[in-house]
Amino acid sequence: MQAGIRRFATSGFVRSLLACLALVVSPAALAATELTVYTAYENDDLKAYKAAFEKANPDITINWVRDSTGVVTAKLIAEKENPRADVVWGLAVTSLLVLEDMDLLAPYAPKGVEKLSPKFRDPANPPKWLGNSGWICAIIFNEAEAKKKNAPKPVTWKDLANPAYKGQVVMSHPASSGTGFMYVSAWLQLYGEAEGWKFMDALHQNVARYMHSGSAPAAVAAKGEYLIGLGFDVRGSRLKEEGAPIDVIMPKDGLGWDMNAMAIIKGTKKAEAARRLMDWGVTEEANRLYGSTRAIAAIPGFAKPLAHLDKNMDERIMKQDFAWAAKNRARILAEWEKRYGSKADPTKK
Amino acid sequence: MSAPPLPAPAASAVDFSALRMKGLTLAIAAFLVLGLAVPLALMVVKSLQDARGNFVGLANYALYFSSAAPLESIANTLVIGVVSTIVTIPLAFLYAYGIHRSCMPFKRLFRGIALIPLLTPSLLFALSLVQLFGNQGILKDLLFGHSIYGPIGIVIGMTFAHFPHTFIVISTALGLADRRHFEAAESLGTSRLRVFLTLTLPAAKYGLISASIVSFMLSITDFGIPKVIGGKYQVLATDIYKQVIGQQNFEMGSVVSVLLLAAAAITFLFTRLVQKRQVAMMSGRAVPYEPAPRRAFDTVMFLACAAIALCIVGVLAVAVASSFIKFWPYNLGLTLKHYNFDLAAGGGWQAYRNSLTLATCTAVAGTAIVFLGAYLVEKSRDLPRVRQVIQALAVTPMAVPGLVLGLAYIFFFNKPGNPLGLLYGSMTILVLVTIIHYYSVTHFTMLTALKQVDPISRRFRFAAGAPVPHALAGDGPAHDDRHPGRFGLLLRPR
Numbered sequence: 001m002q003a004g005i006r007r008f009a010t011s012g013f014v015r016s017l018l019a020c021l022a023l024v025v026s027p028a029a030l031a032a033t034e035l036t037v038y039t040a041y042e043n044d045d046l047k048a049y050k051a052a053f054e055k056a057n058p059d060i061t062i063n064w065v066r067d068s069t070g071v072v073t074a075k076l077i078a079e080k081e082n083p084r085a086d087v088v089w090g091l092a093v094t095s096l097l098v099l100e101d102m103d104l105l106a107p108y109a110p111k112g113v114e115k116l117s118p119k120f121r122d123p124a125n126p127p128k129w130l131g132n133s134g135w136i137c138a139i140i141f142n143e144a145e146a147k148k149k150n151a152p153k154p155v156t157w158k159d160l161a162n163p164a165y166k167g168q169v170v171m172s173h174p175a176s177s178g179t180g181f182m183y184v185s186a187w188l189q190l191y192g193e194a195e196g197w198k199f200m201d202a203l204h205q206n207v208a209r210y211m212h213s214g215s216a217p218a219a220v221a222a223k224g225e226y227l228i229g230l231g232f233d234v235r236g237s238r239l240k241e242e243g244a245p246i247d248v249i250m251p252k253d254g255l256g257w258d259m260n261a262m263a264i265i266k267g268t269k270k271a272e273a274a275r276r277l278m279d280w281g282v283t284e285e286a287n288r289l290y291g292s293t294r295a296i297a298a299i300p301g302f303a304k305p306l307a308h309l310d311k312n313m314d315e316r317i318m319k320q321d322f323a324w325a326a327k328n329r330a331r332i333l334a335e336w337e338k339r340y341g342s343k344a345d346p347t348k349k
Numbered sequence: 350m351s352a353p354p355l356p357a358p359a360a361s362a363v364d365f366s367a368l369r370m371k372g373l374t375l376a377i378a379a380f381l382v383l384g385l386a387v388p389l390a391l392m393v394v395k396s397l398q399d400a401r402g403n404f405v406g407l408a409n410y411a412l413y414f415s416s417a418a419p420l421e422s423i424a425n426t427l428v429i430g431v432v433s434t435i436v437t438i439p440l441a442f443l444y445a446y447g448i449h450r451s452c453m454p455f456k457r458l459f460r461g462i463a464l465i466p467l468l469t470p471s472l473l474f475a476l477s478l479v480q481l482f483g484n485q486g487i488l489k490d491l492l493f494g495h496s497i498y499g500p501i502g503i504v505i506g507m508t509f510a511h512f513p514h515t516f517i518v519i520s521t522a523l524g525l526a527d528r529r530h531f532e533a534a535e536s537l538g539t540s541r542l543r544v545f546l547t548l549t550l551p552a553a554k555y556g557l558i559s560a561s562i563v564s565f566m567l568s569i570t571d572f573g574i575p576k577v578i579g580g581k582y583q584v585l586a587t588d589i590y591k592q593v594i595g596q597q598n599f600e601m602g603s604v605v606s607v608l609l610l611a612a613a614a615i616t617f618l619f620t621r622l623v624q625k626r627q628v629a630m631m632s633g634r635a636v637p638y639e640p641a642p643r644r645a646f647d648t649v650m651f652l653a654c655a656a657i658a659l660c661i662v663g664v665l666a667v668a669v670a671s672s673f674i675k676f677w678p679y680n681l682g683l684t685l686k687h688y689n690f691d692l693a694a695g696g697g698w699q700a701y702r703n704s705l706t707l708a709t710c711t712a713v714a715g716t717a718i719v720f721l722g723a724y725l726v727e728k729s730r731d732l733p734r735v736r737q738v739i740q741a742l743a744v745t746p747m748a749v750p751g752l753v754l755g756l757a758y759i760f761f762f763n764k765p766g767n768p769l770g771l772l773y774g775s776m777t778i779l780v781l782v783t784i785i786h787y788y789s790v791t792h793f794t795m796l797t798a799l800k801q802v803d804p805i806s807r808r809f810r811f812a813a814g815a816p817v818p819h820a821l822a823g824d825g826p827a828h829d830d831r832h833p834g835r836f837g838l839l840l841r842p843r
Contacts, residue, residue, distance in 0.1 A: 043697065070594035077597050078759040084774065098597065144679060176587075176595035209498060212576045212590060224678060225484045243676045333596065341418050 033060045033273045038076060040069040041090035041260065048289055049089075053280050060273045069095060069178045069214065076265075080104055086268040087277050089132075092178050093259040096129045097326035105129060106264040106271070110279040117314075120259065120298035129263040130282060131298045133290035136317060137183055137256040138309075140221040140229040140236050144245035151227055156253040157187065160228065161202035169206045170217040171230035175333050175341075178258065179214030183230055184332060185325040186256020190318060197339070204340050222246050233295050233313075237306040250310045254318045257296070371731050377722045378735050381742040383769070384785045388757035389610070389749065395760070396603035413604045418583065423608065426584045429500065430569040433507040437564045438557065440508070441515040444657050447650035449523040450549075452642040454651065462658040463516045465665060471510035472573030477667040478502055479578060485678050498580030506574040509664060511567045514790045515560040518797055522556020523549075525801035526638035555800050558623050559793040562616050566747035566789070570609060585609060586750055593752060606753045613748030617741050707779050715784040715791065719743075723795035747789035758782055 039046065043066070050062045065085065067075070073095040076085060080102060088096065099105055100122075109126035120131030139154055146153065151168070154160055160169060172180030188196035208226055211217050218231025222244035236248035262281050264274045280286055284299060291303035295313040305311040325332075399405045413419055444463060448456050466474070481488045482497035495501055526549075534544045550557075572586040579587060585605050593602035675682040726740045746754070762773045772778040 068594075070597075074594055074597045074599075074756070075759065078599065078756055079763050082763045082765045082770070084763070173591065173595070175591045209580050212587060212595075223485065223676075225479070243680050245679055330596075337418060338416065341416075 033270060034063050035060055035086045035270055035273050035277060036063050036065060036084060037087045037089050037277070038065045038072050038085040039088070039090040040067065040072050040092070045090075045293060048292075049286075052285065052289055053277065056280055056285075057273075057276055060276065062277075070176070073098065076104065077102065083265050083267055085265045086270045087262065087264055087274045089262040089277065089281060090260045091262075093129060093131060093261040093322050094178055094181070094326055094329075096261050096263055097322060099263070100128050101326070104266055106266040106268070106274075108264055108275055108278055110275070110282050112279070112282050115284075116282060116298040117300050119319075120261075129261045130278065131259040131261045132281060132286070133294035133298065133303070134257045134259045134296040134317065135232045135234050136250065136295060136313060137186060138231060138233045138236050139249040139251060140218045140231045140239070141247045141249055142221050142224050142227050142229075142245060143247055145224045145227050149227065153247065154228070154249060154251070156251045157190075158199060158253065159251075160206065161199065163205070165206045165228060167206065167208045168227035169203065169230070170209050170211055170220060170226045170228070171207060172214050172217055173210035173212050174336055176210075176212040177214040179232060180210065181325075181329065181333070182256055182258045184336060185329075186254070186318065186320065188332065189320060189324070190254040190256070197335070200336075201339065207340075210340070233306055233309055234293065237309050240308045248309055250313075250316070255313070255316055257317045257320060259322070260290075260294075367731055370725065370729050373721060374725045374729060374732050374735050374739070377718065377725060378739050378742075380718060381722070381739060381785075381788075384781055385742050385745060385788075388754070388761035389745070391760040392603050392753060392757040393607055393610070395599050396607050398600060400598075400600060409600050409604045413601060419588070419605075422583045422585050422588050425500070425582055426569045426586070429503055429507065429575075429584060430565045432500075433504045433511070433568045434561050434564040436504060437508045437511055437515050438519075438561050440657060441512055441519050441560065442553075442557065443650075444512075444654050445516055445520040445523050447654040448520065449526075449638070450640050451647045451650040452640050453647045453654065459654050459658055460520075462661055464513050465661060466510055467513045469665070469668075470573060471506070471571055472577050473668050474509040474664060475502065475506040475574045475577035477664045477671075478506055480667050480671055480677070481664070496580065498578055499582045502578035502580070503575050503582065503584075506578055507568045507571060509661065510571070510574065511564050512661070514567060515564050518560040518563060518790070518794050519553065519556050521794055521797045522553040522801065525798065526552060527635040528638045529636055531638060552801075555623060556797045559620070559797055562620065562744075563747065563790050563793055566613065566616060569612060570748060570750045572750055572752065589750055589752060593756060599756065602753070602756070606749065609748045609750070609753075610745070613745050616748070617744050620740075620744065703776070706776060707783060710776070710780045711783045711787075714780060715787065718784060719788060719791040720795055723792050723799060727796055727799040743792040744789050746785050746787070749786075751786055754782060754786055 041049065046064055046066060050064065053062060054060065065072075065075075069092050072088075072091055076083075076088065076095075076099060079085070083104065088099075096105065105128040107124065107126040107128045110130070113121065113127065113130065116130065120134075121127050122129045139160070141153060143153075145151075149168075151164055152159075152162070154162070154165075171183060174180035174184045184196075184200070187199060190196070191199060211220075215231065215235050217226075217229035218235045218239060219229070220226055221229025221231070222239040222242075224245075233248065233250065236246065240246055240248060262278060264271070264278060268274050282298065284302070287297045287299040287302040291297035293306075295303055295306050295309065296317065297303040300314050303313070305313070310316070396409055397404055397406060399408075444459070447453055448460055453459075478497055479502075480486060482492055482502070483489065486497070489497070492501070497505075530548055531544065534548055539547075569584070570586055572590055575582065575584050575587050576590070585608060589602050589605045592598045592605065671677050672687050673683050673685070674680075675684045675686075722739055722743055726736050726743070729736060749757075758778065761767065762769055762778060764770065772781070
């Protein structure tokens with residue numbers, strides 16, 4: 001018996017197991033100052049942002065933790081008893097407002113903050129969060145499919161209620177995705193609650209699916225699965241670059257939008273480095289970088305118009321009350337679920 | 350190995366090993382308690398709290414059930430679980446039966462093809478189905494006007510994704526058969542159908558039931574497939590996603606998770622009932638079953654297995670092919686640009702390397718741990734209570750969506766003051782959570798294998814110093830001459 005156990009314990013199997021453990025337990029190497037930064041920015045943006053910041057601050061290294069907006073937000077909240085992030089850079093302001101409400105953000109006014117457009121600053125002084133750039137609601141309209149179906153091109157949001165689009169519209173599920181909620185909250189602010197819900201009742205008749213992702217509706221509309229996807233400007237522009245037969249329509253009756261923002265996590269042990277990242281995040285250099293891939297940047301005039309899209313987005317985006325949206329989110333979602341959540345196949349009604 | 354060992358030395362060796370067995374049993378139990386039970390308990394506690402952490406009793410449950418949507422989700426989830434199991438199990442059984450009980454050609458190839466889906470995320474099948482049957486799909490007319498977005502797509506996707514898991518379990522059961530039983534039945538002039546019904550099926554009973562449970566649980570907890578192809582068909586797994594990721598409402602997410610755990614509890618009680626009635630099929634003297642050629646039967650099995658294999662390969666080929674297409678369906682030119690991982694969302698090639706490290710460590714450590722657990726549950730006689738705990742915890746991960754397990758890990762390992770907190774954010778915790786996440790199917794497979802083999806012969810082999818994997822595979826020396834009665838028992842239909 002002993003021999004058997006010994007043979008088992010010294011077998012290659014067990015040895016490789018131990019080797020594996022040794023490999024994974026090794027402590028994380030510590031650089032001079034390593035900042036853990038949670039983000040929902042896209043990968044190609046991250047590379048440029050990190051390179052530029054580290055060039056200006058050679059003694060600080062950014063260690064990204066990247067995921068989608070919902071996952072990053074959930075992670076930050078789940079970790080609140082023992083925060084792991086030093087800074088959040090590139091998370092929807094609607095999420096940061098939830099974190100602010102839980103008192104997870106540390107206020108800080110970086111040098112040069114006054115250059116940012118007031119829309120891109122927490123009104124509190126010192127501010128708890130600062131905006132970087134924005135993304136805007138857009139209709140992704142598949143022209144190749146429209147030609148086949150002989151469907152008209154929408155110009156306003158309300159055009160989407162046209163019965164010609166029955167079963168042809170997809171959008172993000174507002175209870176699953178911040179993008180979906182961005183739409184609902186924008187319509188409610190644009191038209192007022194009563195009229196906003198009335199519009200959504202009509203729109204619901206045309207919606208084929210509410211998708212559990214912010215970027216999927218644009219992607220499936222670009223591939224012709226559906227005629228119309230409610231997405232956002234950046235994604236539409238990129239899909240068109242890739243060769244999708246789409247028009248990215250920025251409706252005339254008002255443009256809802258959301259903001260990528262940054263904040264210091266309260267209790268970070270690297271407050272000094274975190275502040276320097278905030279300082280850099282509001283510089284003109286940073287804004288030029290934000291503006292190179294977004295239609296709006298925090299410092300007005302720093303964004304280049306996106307390929308194939310309308311210009312002057314700084315002026316055209318609607319005045320949006322993010323705090324109102326955050327405060328009323330639970331109520332709005334409950335109402336939404338009540339109206340459209342269950343037995344949800346409107347095409348059969 | 351000429352003579353069987355005398356009872357006396359064997360007995361003393363068993364006594365000596367009892368201590369070690371107890372130690373190992375406690376170690377596995379501790380692993381499952383820390384890696385699963387405690388994190389999940391924290392999750393369950395969340396379902397009784399409000400967002401600020403105050404105890405609110407069952408208020409969250411009352412709120413959850415106050416609208417019609419949850420009942421719809423529960424009903425839909427059960428429908429998906431039952432239907433996809435009813436579709437998957439006969440297919441997997443047929444396939445495994447062809448491989449083990451016929452003389453058809455290309456068995457190795459067929460086996461390999463059946464296992465390919467294990468290498469892909471489940472939602473890959475959903476993506477392929479969209480390409481085939483979606484609104485732009487090449488084969489969409491085959492659905493006769495029905496939409497792939499909904500229960501049809503979910504069930505087809507799950508059948509593909511869960512085929513290998515169920516195949517492995519059933520295959521393990523069918524692979525361990527004693528030729529002597531079949532020869533005896535034949536010499537008694539028993540009809541083929543009767544042999545199948547009274548010998549083959551009962552012998553594979555535990556495997557079939559385990560496979561059904563695996564299929565059902567994987568189907569009700571899978572989130573990727575309903576997300577991609579579910580359309581408006583709501584299931585509990587998408588409800589959890591909506592609560593946790595969409596609204597960061599962990600309390601409601603926990604409520605839904607508890608519903609899935611209740612399903613696991615029922616599963617556990619069910620397996621215990623089944624377990625009591627299972628008798629080992631392989632005695633120490635067993636002779637492995639070798640099918641004899643039968644032309645018509647072999648041809649039919651070959652055609653059936655080939656059809657199934659073609660479906661698997663075909664659907665995967667669609668996914669692979671579309672990865673080279675510039676912009677489907679409008680620009681069908683070929684490209685490698687989608688393989689530029691550094692531009693893709695996620696971590697690029699670094700993430701790819703990390704995944705390989707994770708997979709290797711999980712395979713090595715996981716196999717050892719799960720095997721030991723299954724071995725102790727099935728073959729040890731010490732610490733019955735502790736072994737019951739191991740068995741209960743081993744079947745639980747099936748009922749826990751990965752998202753919920755991950756969240757539970759944050760709550761537990763990130764708790765201030767938890768000494769295990771130093772694992773947080775490391776590769777070790779990823780390996781740990783992955784082993785736990787995939788624990789159940791592996792456990793069921795090993796348990797099925799162990800149940801086929803005679804307990805007495807196994808104990809002797811282990812005691813006699815045969816390495817554990819050899820003792821399991823049944824290729825070690827056979828010592829058991831003492832149970833002639835077992836053979837007769839098998840021929841009696843149960």
